[in-house]
Amino acid sequence: MNAGGLLGLRKMGRKTWFNDDGMKKGEWTAEEDQKLVAYIHEHGICDWRSLPQRAGLQRCGKSCRLRWLNYLRPGIKRGKFTPQEEEEIIKLHADLGNRWAAIAKQMENRTDNDIKNHWNSCLKKRLSRNGIDPMTHEPIVNNTNQECGSSSTTGSTFSSSPSGSACILNKLAAGISSRQHDLDTIKNIFLDAKITSSDDQDEEQGLKRDQNIDGGGQEDDFLILDDVDISRYMQDTEEMEYETTSYSYDSLLYDSVMSESTDILDHLF
DNA sequence: AATCATGTCAACCGCAGTGCG
DNA sequence: CCGCACTGCGGTTGACATGAT
Numbered sequence: 068m069n070a071g072g073l074l075g076l077r078k079m080g081r082k083t084w085f086n087d088d089g090m091k092k093g094e095w096t097a098e099e100d101q102k103l104v105a106y107i108h109e110h111g112i113c114d115w116r117s118l119p120q121r122a123g124l125q126r127c128g129k130s131c132r133l134r135w136l137n138y139l140r141p142g143i144k145r146g147k148f149t150p151q152e153e154e155e156i157i158k159l160h161a162d163l164g165n166r167w168a169a170i171a172k173q174m175e176n177r178t179d180n181d182i183k184n185h186w187n188s189c190l191k192k193r194l195s196r197n198g199i200d201p202m203t204h205e206p207i208v209n210n211t212n213q214e215c216g217s218s219s220t221t222g223s224t225f226s227s228s229p230s231g232s233a234c235i236l237n238k239l240a241a242g243i244s245s246r247q248h249d250l251d252t253i254k255n256i257f258l259d260a261k262i263t264s265s266d267d268q269d270e271e272q273g274l275k276r277d278q279n280i281d282g283g284g285q286e287d288d289f290l291i292l293d294d295v296d297i298s299r300y301m302q303d304t305e306e307m308e309y310e311t312t313s314y315s316y317d318s319l320l321y322d323s324v325m326s327e328s329t330d331i332l333d334h335l336f
Numbered sequence: 337a338a339t340c341a342t343g344t345c346a347a348c349c350g351c352a353g354t355g356c357g
Numbered sequence: 358c359c360g361c362a363c364t365g366c367g368g369t370t371g372a373c374a375t376g377a378t
Contacts, residue, residue, distance in 0.1 A: 093347075094372095117361065132364080133347065168366055183367075184345055235359080 070154040091125040095134055104139050137180045141317055148185055161204040
């Protein structure tokens with residue numbers, strides 16, 4: 068195989084750097100590809116950990132393995148997915164879920180990474196646009212919390228959509244974990260939520276706040292917590308003592324989160 | 337032409353599973 | 358049974374490409 072030719076298709080990926088152990092990270096050069104391919108052709112794959120050193124590469128074994136499996140391995144099919152392939156992915160995903168390696172095994176010469184990328188960047192959105200929940204592969208039921216519950220990548224599926232506070236938690240978690248929001252933004256979210264929570268929030272206000280949180284209503288992946296998860300959590304905590312009151316889980320958790328989180332934020336600032 | 341939004345894809349990280357001493 | 362090393366997997370990131378405004 069002409070590794071250099073492969074690289075010539077498109078310059079993509081990350082710039083190179085060295086980690087603390089002196090291991091090279093980031094984009095592979097044609098020379099490195101050639102070294103890896105030549106070594107594997109001659110010696111085969113035995114031990115990824117020691118392979119880089121023996122092949123004269125300043126890479127970690129994990130990086131070499133990934134490069135080989137996703138890029139250099141013979142017979143890999145690259146480029147655009149055909150409509151047939153896309154159909155097959157959707158079908159397999161409905162059966163197997165996010166088990167990309169299992170899906171890749173069913174498809175001809177496509178890597179799990181390739182399939183995963185195509186699903187996340189294209190197919191998932193396409194299904195959503197067509198009113199299909201990409202996780203359950205069922206038609207999306209139109210209700211007020213649908214947006215929050217329909218795009219999980221956690222592999223979990225739920226019979227009901229998360230409630231308002233669960234939505235806030237989910238979106239906040241997504242925002243923090245993806246570093247979408249800076250601390251000011253997060254603080255504003257809480258301050259805003261605290262003010263509005265004392266009023267009778269109509270649906271529009273809630274929606275506006277949610278859109279604020281998720282960065283303008285764009286499609287995002289959330290850590291989904293629904294009321295079942297939340298009540299399970301509540302059972303595990305002392306907060307449960309309040310449960311006997313007329314509070315719903317929703318408002319209880321909401322207040323609890325608001326209180327604890329604003330304390331944390333106050334501490335931070 | 338410039339800017340912004342979205343798409344694409346290579347490569348990273350962290351975690352879980354497995355095998356072995 | 359336990360701890361460690363290694364492998365494999367899934368989720369995520371980041372840089373570049375491309376299209377829209």
